[in-house]
Structure formats: C-alpha cells, structure tokens
Amino acid sequence: MHIVVCVKQVPNTTQVRINPETNTLVRDGVESILNPFDENALEMALQLKEKHAGTKVTVLTMGPPQAAEVLKEAVGRGADAVVLLCDRAFAGSDTWATSYALSTAIRKLEPADLVLFGKQAIDGDTAQVGPGVADWLGMPCIAYARKIEIADGRAVVERAFEDGYEKLETPLPCALTVLKEANVPRMASLRGKMAAKKLALQPTTAEAVGADPAKLGLNASPTRVVKIFSPPPKTGGVKWQGEEPAVLAQRLADLLRERKLI
Amino acid sequence: MGLKIDLDLCTGCGACVAVCPFCALAQRAADGKVEVNEACTACGACVDVCPVGALSMEVAEKKADAAALDAFRGLWVFAEQRGGKVQEVAFELLGEGRVLADKLGVELGAVLLGHQVQDCAATLFEHGADKVYVVDHPALAAYTAEPYSEAMSALIRKYKPEVVLAGATSMGRGFIARVAIQVNAGLTADCTELGVDVDQRLLLQTRPAFGGNIMACIVCPDHRPQMATVRPKVFKQPAPTAGRTGQLVAEKLDLKDPVVKVLETVNAMQNEVNVAGAEFIVTGGRGVGGPENFKLLAELAEALGGAAIGASRAAVDAGWISSFHQVGQTGKTVRPKIYIACGVSGQIQHLVGMNSSDTIIAINKDPDAPIFGVADVGIVGDLFQVVPELIQALKK
Numbered sequence: 281m282h283i284v285v286c287v288k289q290v291p292n293t294t295q296v297r298i299n300p301e302t303n304t305l306v307r308d309g310v311e312s313i314l315n316p317f318d319e320n321a322l323e324m325a326l327q328l329k330e331k332h333a334g335t336k337v338t339v340l341t342m343g344p345p346q347a348a349e350v351l352k353e354a355v356g357r358g359a360d361a362v363v364l365l366c367d368r369a370f371a372g373s374d375t376w377a378t379s380y381a382l383s384t385a386i387r388k389l390e391p392a393d394l395v396l397f398g399k400q401a402i403d404g405d406t407a408q409v410g411p412g413v414a415d416w417l418g419m420p421c422i423a424y425a426r427k428i429e430i431a432d433g434r435a436v437v438e439r440a441f442e443d444g445y446e447k448l449e450t451p452l453p454c455a456l457t458v459l460k461e462a463n464v465p466r467m468a469s470l471r472g473k474m475a476a477k478k479l480a481l482q483p484t485t486a487e488a489v490g491a492d493p494a495k496l497g498l499n500a501s502p503t504r505v506v507k508i509f510s511p512p513p514k515t516g517g518v519k520w521q522g523e524e525p526a527v528l529a530q531r532l533a534d535l536l537r538e539r540k541l542i
Numbered sequence: 543m544g545l546k547i548d549l550d551l552c553t554g555c556g557a558c559v560a561v562c563p564f565c566a567l568a569q570r571a572a573d574g575k576v577e578v579n580e581a582c583t584a585c586g587a588c589v590d591v592c593p594v595g596a597l598s599m600e601v602a603e604k605k606a607d608a609a610a611l612d613a614f615r616g617l618w619v620f621a622e623q624r625g626g627k628v629q630e631v632a633f634e635l636l637g638e639g640r641v642l643a644d645k646l647g648v649e650l651g652a653v654l655l656g657h658q659v660q661d662c663a664a665t666l667f668e669h670g671a672d673k674v675y676v677v678d679h680p681a682l683a684a685y686t687a688e689p690y691s692e693a694m695s696a697l698i699r700k701y702k703p704e705v706v707l708a709g710a711t712s713m714g715r716g717f718i719a720r721v722a723i724q725v726n727a728g729l730t731a732d733c734t735e736l737g738v739d740v741d742q743r744l745l746l747q748t749r750p751a752f753g754g755n756i757m758a759c760i761v762c763p764d765h766r767p768q769m770a771t772v773r774p775k776v777f778k779q780p781a782p783t784a785g786r787t788g789q790l791v792a793e794k795l796d797l798k799d800p801v802v803k804v805l806e807t808v809n810a811m812q813n814e815v816n817v818a819g820a821e822f823i824v825t826g827g828r829g830v831g832g833p834e835n836f837k838l839l840a841e842l843a844e845a846l847g848g849a850a851i852g853a854s855r856a857a858v859d860a861g862w863i864s865s866f867h868q869v870g871q872t873g874k875t876v877r878p879k880i881y882i883a884c885g886v887s888g889q890i891q892h893l894v895g896m897n898s899s900d901t902i903i904a905i906n907k908d909p910d911a912p913i914f915g916v917a918d919v920g921i922v923g924d925l926f927q928v929v930p931e932l933i934q935a936l937k938k
Binding site for chain 2: 291293294296343344366367368370371372374375376379380400402403404405406407408409410411412414415416420421422423424436439440441442443444445446447448449450451454459460461498501502503504505506507508509510511515516517518519520521522525526528529530532533534535536539541542
C-alpha cells in the first residue's frame with residue numbers, strides 16, 4: 281500500500297499577537313511548525329504502515345525552501361519518502377491552485393492508495409485543499425475522518441458530523457481529511473532524527489511534475505485578497521473583583537434575573 | 543500580477559516586512575533590501591507602508607470575458623438537509639442571501655439535494671427563497687461528497703448563478719470544495735461578513751485568518767459563480783413568512799452511483815445539548831484543571847435550566863472532553879443568549895467562535911485574562927469557589 285500525506289508548514293498562530301499601537305501582526309518569535317492537524321494525518325499513515333506490511337508512506341509539502349523542516353520532522357517520525365514541491369510559479373496560490381499543484385505532484389508518484397490531509401491548516405483554516413486535491417485526482421474524499429480500518433482493498437472510515445458520526449465504506453484509492461481526535465501523534469525517534477539529518481532534499485519544480493503553468497500561482501487563483509485589517513478592538517463590560525465569591529455569585533444571579541435572561 | 547520591488551528605491555527600512563501578514567517579505571542578508579517569497583498573496587499591505595514608493599502591485603489586465611461573466615445571474619444558497627430536516631444554517635444563509643440578492647436585484651435560489659425531500663421546499667420559500675431547485679435522486683439519499691458535488695455542479699453549469707453560499711459544516715465543507723474545482727470557481731471559507739459591490743457585481747467576502755488575528759477581505763473578480771461558506775450561527779436566522787411561496791424547479795439528473803457507502807449513522811450527542819444551537823452555554827477552559835471538574839460545570843448548566851457544555855481548545859487538546867464540545871476557530875461558532883466562560887483565558891482563536899453571544903460572563907482567576915476584554919460581566923475569582931456559589935444562588 282502507498283499512502284501519501286500532504287502537510288503544510290504554518291506559523292504557530294497561537295503565538296501571533298496584534299500590536300495595538302500599529303495594528304499590525306507581531307510575528308517576532310513566532311515559530312514555524314508542522315500544521316497540528318497534519319500531525320494526525322501523518323500518525324494515521326504511520327499506524328496503518330505498522331498494521332499493513334509493505335506499506336510506504338510518502339509525505340508531500342508545497343512551500344518555500346524552509347518548508348523542508350516539516351519534511352525532516354516527518355522523516356523523524358517514520359516517513360519513508362518526502363517531496364518538497366517548491367517553485368516561484370506556485371507563489372500566491374489560493375486553495376484552487378494549491379490543490380491543483382499538489383495533485384500534479386501526487387500523480388508523479390507511484391499510484392497512491394490513500395491520500396491523507398489534516399482537517400485544515402491553522403493559518404488559513406479553509407479545509408478546502410484536501411477535498412480539492414481529491415477532485416483533481418478523481419478520487420472519493422471523506423472529510424473529518426476520525427478512524428480508518430483497511431481490508432481487502434476497501435476502507436471503513438468514521439466521519440464526524442456536528443452532532444455525531446457516520447461509518448462509511450469506500451473503495452481505494454481515496455482521500456481523507458483527518459481530525460485531531462483520530463490519534464495521538466508520536467514524537468520523532470532517535471533513529472528517525474538521524475535519518476532526517478542525513479536527508480538531502482532536492483526541491484521538486486512545477487516543470488518536474490508536469491504542472492500546467494496556466495493553473496499555477498496567483499494568476500490562476502480565482503480568489504484575490506483585496507484588504508487585510510485587524511479585527512476591531514474588543515471592549516469588555518464590567519469587571520467585579522476583590523469581594524467574596526458568594527457575594528459576586530449572588531450579584532450575577534440577580535443581574536441575570538433582572539435582565540430576564542433566565 | 544504580483545508585487546514588484548524597485549531595489550534602487552528600497553532603503554532596507556524593513557517597514558514592509560513588519561506588516562506582511564503572510565511572512566512573504568524578508569530583508570536580504572547582503573544589503574538589507576527586501577525580497578518577496580512564495581507566500582505573497584498580493585494583498586497590498588506592504589505597498590501602503592513603503593515610505594519611498596519602492597513597492598508596487600502589478601495588476602494583470604482583466605482576463606475574463608465580461609459577457610461570459612454577465613451570463614451569471616442570481617444568488618443561491620445550498621439548503622443543507624439531514625434526515626429530511628433543513629439545517630438552521632440554511633435559514634441563516636437565506637436571511638443574509640435575501641439582503642444581498644435584493645441589493646443585486648436578482649432572485650434568491652435554494653438548492654435542495656436528497657431523496658424524497660420535496661417537503662422541505664415549503665419552509666425554504668417561507669425563509670425567503672424565490673426559487674427552490676430540487677434534485678431528488680436515490681444517489682443523494684445519504685450524504686456523500688461525490689454525488690452531492692456532481693449534482694451541484696450540474697445545476698451551476700445549467701442555471702449559472704453568480705453567487706453560491708453554503709454552510710461551513712461537515713457536509714458543506716466536505717463537498718463544496720469539489721464543486722469549486724469542477725466549475726472552476728473561487729471559494730472562500732468561513733466568511734464572517736458578506737457584502738456586495740453592486741457596480742462590479744462582486745461578492746465581498748470577509749473572513750478571519752491566522753487563528754482570527756487578522757481579517758481578510760476577498761473577492762473573485764474573474765470567475766463565476768463566486769462561492770463562499772459561512773459557519774452556523776454567524777448570521778441571524780430570519781423570521782419565516784408563513785404562506786410565502788415561490789417556484790419549484792425539479793431537476794432530473796442522471797447521477798453516478800455513489801462510490802462511498804454509508805453503513806451506519808451514530809448520534810453522539812443523544813443525551814447532551816449541542817453547543818452549536820444552544821441558548822445557554824457553560825464553557826470550561828484550561829482552568830477547569832481536569833475531566834472530572836466538568837461535572838461542576840454540568841451542575842451549573844443544569845441550574846440554568848439545561849445549558850450546553852462548551853470547551854476551549856486547551857481543554858479538548860488535554861483530552862478532558864470530546865471535540866464535539868469545542869468552541870472557537872477550530873471548533874464551533876456559537877451565538878447563545880448567555881455564554882459563561884469558566885477558566886477560559888480567551889485566546890483569539892476562542893473569541894472568534896463566541897464573541898457574538900448576547901451576554902458573555904467570564905470567571906477567571908487572572909485579572910488580565912483576555913476573556914475579560916469581551917465579557918459583559920467579568921468575575922475575577924477562582925471558578926471552584928464562584929461556580930458552586932452561583933449554582934446555589936441560581937437555585938434560590
């Protein structure tokens with residue numbers, strides 16, 4: 281079985297802050313990380329590899345040269361092969377153009393039985409690239425997967441809804457976007473870290489994967505960002521402190537009743 | 543199209559590097575002059591701050607054939623139904639869609655996909671739809687992304703709406719991205735505000751990015767339809783007009799058999815109140831300290847007459863409670879009458895999911911916690927002391 285995991289390097293958005301004076305993003309000290317949901321996709325692939333002998337896990341990312349870091353992390357955890365899709369031609373790609381570019385790279389690999397994605401990336405939060413790639417590849421896609429069992433060339437997958445989940449059966453190849461609750465991602469092993477260190481990464485260009493230049497980058501992206509702004513500053517209401525909890529609790533209960541909220 | 547840098551003018555001041563939301567600009571090690579990388583989206587934030595005019599945005603000539611774009615008219619809402627019940631997000635979108643369609647002077651259409659779901663059409667008309675397009679087909683009986691996207695794309699190709707809106711739900715997000723590829727359209731996820739530029743006939747799509755730290759306004763100038771998803775509870779549900787009707791368009795499509803089969807559906811929230819539609823929510827964050835302490839919050843929920851239990855990302859990530867309860871950028875967006883945040887610090891990614899609640903109450907030990915910045919009433923105190931007292935006070 282060949283499993284391809286698509287991952288993204290993202291800024292750790294929990295560390296991003298707004299400078300209230302200049303109203304701009306403060307990125308100093310914000311680290312770049314492997315998108316947390318992609319860790320679960322990779323872990324799902326690695327667990328399948330442990331279960332099904334002869335499975336190969338290829339990890340693919342598209343990004344600037346420094347995105348090689350997340351591929352090294354993937355090798356550290358047990359990925360067999362990695363692809364860094366890196367070309368100025370991809371610059372400014374929205375989800376339409378990104379999913380096209382990734383699909384061309386996947387077509388260049390040996391045929392994939394399973395293509396895995398995290399449910400979304402924490403910088404863009406679109407959740408659109410996984411289903412988009414699947415469409416370019418003509419594969420079924422199950423979004424929000426939390427469990428997978430593979431037998432006899434078919435997969436049984438649990439997909440989450442807002443209030444529950446469904447058990448689905450799909451032929452392979454298929455694509456999944458994976459939820460955090462699917463598993464607990466492993467750390468890189470010592471042996472893996474050594475392998476990652478030795479990794480000599482050659483970027484793969486748009487030409488190498490035979491991508492149509494008319495479908496790449498900003499020019500091919502239907503969406504345009506026309507304005508970026510900071511969310512309006514929040515203003516809180518009253519703050520009560522320095523009194524007994526019982527007094528504060530009673531005051532709150534009275535207020536809720538007074539405003540007829542309860 | 544793209545950012546052009548005049549290196550002769552660039553003084554290496556770094557002003558542009560600091561404002562780039564996408565980390566797309568860096569100063570060269572050799573001379574400190576700025577260079578742009580693959581992450582650039584041509585948003586133009588840097589152009590405005592360059593003090594010497596070294597940056598400019600090269601605008602591509604309009605590629606699209608204006609007449610071809612003009613052939614697209616009308617605004618559509620995907621009317622998500624599950625088990626024959628139209629989901630509330632569809633009504634919310636019809637409410638917003640009605641406003642936008644009136645501004646554009648076009649019809650509001652609702653797209654109903656499923657099997658034996660015609661009865662849902664009446665409520666869609668009552669909530670503002672002028673037309674309901676129904677595809678009734680056995681392949682659509684259970685939702686899977688492939689036949690749903692096939693049907694939606696076929697309708698779009700035939701009737702050419704200029705705008706298509708869908709709920710950013712498990713279903714909506716799961717299939718609409720495929721539709722965008724199939725009909726070669728732009729798609730913007732999780733919009734929190736929609737507007738229209740009537741002259742250009744553009745949908746103005748505002749959405750949070752970087753975990754809610756910045757807002758981006760996005761348009762699709764050269765592609766139709768312009769597609770967007772909106773999370774449940776972002777827009778208010780309009781009051782239905784009883785007896786309002788419209789035109790039913792029953793579309794016969796020849797759909798492929800679904801490749802993915804639904805074996806079983808499990809409702810995991812059977813005995814619990816779902817945060818997504820709840821009027822009262824009690825949410826626990828890191829300060830709750832462990833799974834067992836969510837019992838205390840459940841008692842408060844009961845004292846409020848049956849509130850839903852919410853959780854911050856920290857509490858879900860710690861494994862204290864299932865992700866069905868998560869509120870925030872990676873969880874659900876909620877809009878209850880009362881939101882009580884207990885031991886929630888209030889990271890921006892949490893705030894974007896709950897800050898349009900009617901009344902927000904925060905209980906936190908840390909007087910500087912960001913949650914107090916959005917709370918109507920903030921109580922600085924230990925939740926383990928305040929919550930039991932509050933339960934007593936509510937029971938009185």
